[in-house]
Amino acid sequence: MISLSTPIQEIPRVGVAYSKKLKKFGIKTVQDLLFYFPARYDDFSEIISISQARNKLGEVACVQGEIIEIETTKSIYGRMAITKALVQDLTAQIYVVWFNQPYLEKSLKENDFICLAGKISLGKEGLYFNSPAYERINEIGENEELTHTGRIVPVYSETRGITSRWLRYVIKPLLYRFCDQIQESLPKEIIKKYKFLPIQEAVWQLHFPDSFEHADAAKARFSFEELFLIQLNVLKEKIKLMLKKAPACPMDAELMKNFTDSLAFKLTDSQKKCAFAILKDLEKTVPMSRLLEGDVGSGKTIVATMAALSVIKNNHQVAFMAPTEILAKQHFRTVTESLKNFDVRVGLMTGKDARIFKDGETTEVSKKSFLGDLENGQLDIAIGTHSLIQKGVEFKDLALVILDEQHRFGVEQRDHLIKGKKSVPHLLSMTATPIPRTLALTVYGDLDLSLIDEMPKNRKKIKTIIVEPSQRKDAYEFIKKEVAGGKGVFVIFPKIDSQATKLKEAIEKHGPMTGSFVPQHYDLKSLGINEVKALKEEYEKLSKEVFPDLRITMLHGKMKAPEKERIMLDFKKGEIDILLSTSVVEVGVDVPRATIMMIEGAERFGLSQLHQFRGRVGRSDMQSYCFLFTTDPSMLNRKRLKALVESDNGFTLAEKDLEIRGPGSLYGTQQWGIPDMAMQGLSNVFLVEKTRAAAKELLEKDPELKNYPELKERLKQFQTRIHFE
Ligand code: ADP
Numbered sequence: 001m002i003s004l005s006t007p008i009q010e011i012p013r014v015g016v017a018y019s020k021k022l023k024k025f026g027i028k029t030v031q032d033l034l035f036y037f038p039a040r041y042d043d044f045s046e047i048i049s050i051s052q053a054r055n056k057l058g059e060v061a062c063v064q065g066e067i068i069e070i071e072t073t074k075s076i077y078g079r080m081a082i083t084k085a086l087v088q089d090l091t092a093q094i095y096v097v098w099f100n101q102p103y104l105e106k107s108l109k110e111n112d113f114i115c116l117a118g119k120i121s122l123g124k125e126g127l128y129f130n131s132p133a134y135e136r137i138n139e140i141g142e143n144e145e146l147t148h149t150g151r152i153v154p155v156y157s158e159t160r161g162i163t164s165r166w167l168r169y170v171i172k173p174l175l176y177r178f179c180d181q182i183q184e185s186l187p188k189e190i191i192k193k194y195k196f197l198p199i200q201e202a203v204w205q206l207h208f209p210d211s212f213e214h215a216d217a218a219k220a221r222f223s224f225e226e227l228f229l230i231q232l233n234v235l236k237e238k239i240k241l242m243l244k245k246a247p248a249c250p251m252d253a254e255l256m257k258n259f260t261d262s263l264a265f266k267l268t269d270s271q272k273k274c275a276f277a278i279l280k281d282l283e284k285t286v287p288m289s290r291l292l293e294g295d296v297g298s299g300k301t302i303v304a305t306m307a308a309l310s311v312i313k314n315n316h317q318v319a320f321m322a323p324t325e326i327l328a329k330q331h332f333r334t335v336t337e338s339l340k341n342f343d344v345r346v347g348l349m350t351g352k353d354a355r356i357f358k359d360g361e362t363t364e365v366s367k368k369s370f371l372g373d374l375e376n377g378q379l380d381i382a383i384g385t386h387s388l389i390q391k392g393v394e395f396k397d398l399a400l401v402i403l404d405e406q407h408r409f410g411v412e413q414r415d416h417l418i419k420g421k422k423s424v425p426h427l428l429s430m431t432a433t434p435i436p437r438t439l440a441l442t443v444y445g446d447l448d449l450s451l452i453d454e455m456p457k458n459r460k461k462i463k464t465i466i467v468e469p470s471q472r473k474d475a476y477e478f479i480k481k482e483v484a485g486g487k488g489v490f491v492i493f494p495k496i497d498s499q500a501t502k503l504k505e506a507i508e509k510h511g512p513m514t515g516s517f518v519p520q521h522y523d524l525k526s527l528g529i530n531e532v533k534a535l536k537e538e539y540e541k542l543s544k545e546v547f548p549d550l551r552i553t554m555l556h557g558k559m560k561a562p563e564k565e566r567i568m569l570d571f572k573k574g575e576i577d578i579l580l581s582t583s584v585v586e587v588g589v590d591v592p593r594a595t596i597m598m599i600e601g602a603e604r605f606g607l608s609q610l611h612q613f614r615g616r617v618g619r620s621d622m623q624s625y626c627f628l629f630t631t632d633p634s635m636l637n638r639k640r641l642k643a644l645v646e647s648d649n650g651f652t653l654a655e656k657d658l659e660i661r662g663p664g665s666l667y668g669t670q671q672w673g674i675p676d677m678a679m680q681g682l683s684n685v686f687l688v689e690k691t692r693a694a695a696k697e698l699l700e701k702d703p704e705l706k707n708y709p710e711l712k713e714r715l716k717q718f719q720t721r722i723h724f725e
């Protein structure tokens with residue numbers, strides 16, 4: 001007996017080979033297949049006569065007629081099958097041409113009736129249908145049972161070996177058999193309140209809509225449902241956490257004052273406000289889950305340091321995790337520097353080595369002794385990358401976890417810290433990635449938000465300039481002047497090697513390549529390809545030709561950590577004038593003496609990322625500059641780069657990215673596995689707010705969803721699919 005839960009390989013039209021392909025989309029059962037929704041539709045709903053179609057050159061038309069002739073031949077070079085048919089109805093005749101579909105010869109015969117939908121083109125022999133969608137019909141005028149033509153036709157996102165046509169062919173009969181067995185998952189009250197289509201009708205209308213209004217109504221229902229599931233998910237997590245205990249760390253106001261007095265600068269009001277909210281959270285026995293959000297350079301590290309100090313002085317331990325080793329080391333330096341008079345023992349653990357700062361001195365230690373100190377409570381704060389939470393790292397009494405740019409850490413890693421512990425550490429997560437309101441209310445809905453919305457007073461606005469190719473020389477001259485004044489310069493490249501270099505290297509290694517598709521030439525310029533500049537090549541050029549007298553160094557992800565660290569330090573100290581790099585410097589690196597950020601191939605980066613790069617300069621009271629170079633003159637690209645010139649606000653830019661590139665551009669959303677409909681819903685604040693309110697209301701009534709077994713089951717499936725970071 002076939003049912004909704006039957007594995008798809010048991011469906012005759014699917015079989016083993018296709019079921020393997022479908023599994024790649026996560027489709028395992030009949031129900032999964034019915035919930036595999038189309039990405040868009042083709043509107044073939046208006047059927048016209050062939051004589052009318054003959055007036056629609058260049059447009060899409062749908063007609064019905066009888067096949068008068070049909071023949072398949074080979075193209076001149078014998079590579080391609082061409083099927084040509086003549087079709088007529090009562091009004092006229094028209095040719096139809098299909099390329100490379102030799103099986104048509106068998107499935108379509110003279111005197112067959114057929115429905116066609118596709119583009120009308122003009123060829124040597126007159127007007128013709130160019131590779132239209134088609135299906136056989138019993139008679140002209142039939143439009144009841146059309147699947148691929150003569151209606152609004154679903155188009156699915158396809159991969160190799162699975163076409164939309166095949167999916168329609170498989171899904172439609174399954175809908176007839178099983179659609180009315182699908183159980184409603186949304187609570188009745190919600191369906192009634194928002195006048196949603198019931199699930200069975202919504203599933204049907206999504207695949208084979210009666211009209212675009214019907215399709216929209218069905219989409220609205222599922223957008224709501226998927227966001228609703230996200231909300232239930234995060235709210236449930238939040239409730240779970242609130243039932244756990246965390247070590248209370250009462251705040252010592254005098255200590256905090258001493259600390260801020262010891263700094264070389266005054267905290268901004270925003271920093272104070274955020275620090276206070278965090279310190280207050282730490283006093284509670286409920287674990288804190290707070291996201292500290294602030295634009296690059298807004299000074300989040302010092303706020304985190306205050307939280308750490310408070311916890312340490314309550315005799316607990318802190319873990320401070322950065323996304324890269326460079327950043328971990330930078331945090332180690334900042335933290336040891338700012339806490340040097342507060343008798344705190346700071347440890348740094350990166351891939352291979354470990355260091356401990358104690359009594360004003362830093363010493364290298366073995367990893368083993370580092371881990372021992374951590375376990376015995378001889379260390380107050382451990383700084384590192386995710387290696388800090390790997391197996392074998394035990395804290396004596398961990399009470400606060402600080403995550404810098406948390407997106408880079410997986411959820412399992414965060415869970416690892418909490419698992420099996422009686423007492424759960426507080427969590428402070430920091431990010432410079434602006435989080436639009438809809439995301440704050442969904443994906444980050446389990447976190448409390450603190451926002452540093454003010455820059456340190458001494459900062460000047462960074463001048464951002466799109467540099468035209470003709471002005472490149474001027475930019476170089478300007479750089480020379482700045483360097484002469486002791487300033488540092490970053491140059492960012494989208495890639496390390498150019499295509500040309502790679503080809504050249506390959507040819508040197510393997511000898512000349514053969515075969516008609518391999519370019520014999522590796523000088524792409526002479527082929528008219530204007531390639532984006534690449535790090536290694538430009539290094540040669542800049543260090544030998546453009547700035548022979550300056551100290552130029554490369555930094556990229558393929559280098560070993562100690563080397564990267566040494567270079568960053570030299571740059572910071574002023575022993576390097578120009579640092580050429582890839583996106584490794586994207587987050588967090590702090591070099592106050594750097595005043596120029598020059599970006600090659602700027603079109604290759606998202607706005608938020610460019611804004612991050614720009615945030616590497618302007619970290620002191622000196623005027624700083626951001627030079628944008630681009631090889632892509634398109635309007636869209638101009639528009640994006642202009643937005644960067646006009647705005648220095650990461651939020652505005654993230655919203656702009658959202659507007660220009662869609663929700664997929666938001667940091668992380670690609671990896672989260674959020675379903676398409678929820679993704680579309682994420683640009684709709686009203687919908688997000690509605691779903692949040694609905695989820696809250698439901699969980700207050702029924703926290704375990706006891707009365708909503710279908711919803712509970714759907715939520716369980718949903719949780720295995722998504723993975724927020
Ligand atoms: P981000 O928020 O991007 O992580 P950082 O914490 O690295 O920023 O701070 C950027 C720089 O600004 C650091 O050199 C830091 O010492 C400095 N800074 C932080 N707060 C202030 C302030 N209130 N006034 C002046 N400089 C500050």
Ligand code: MG
Nearest residue numbers: 300301404588
């Ligand atoms: Mg930072």
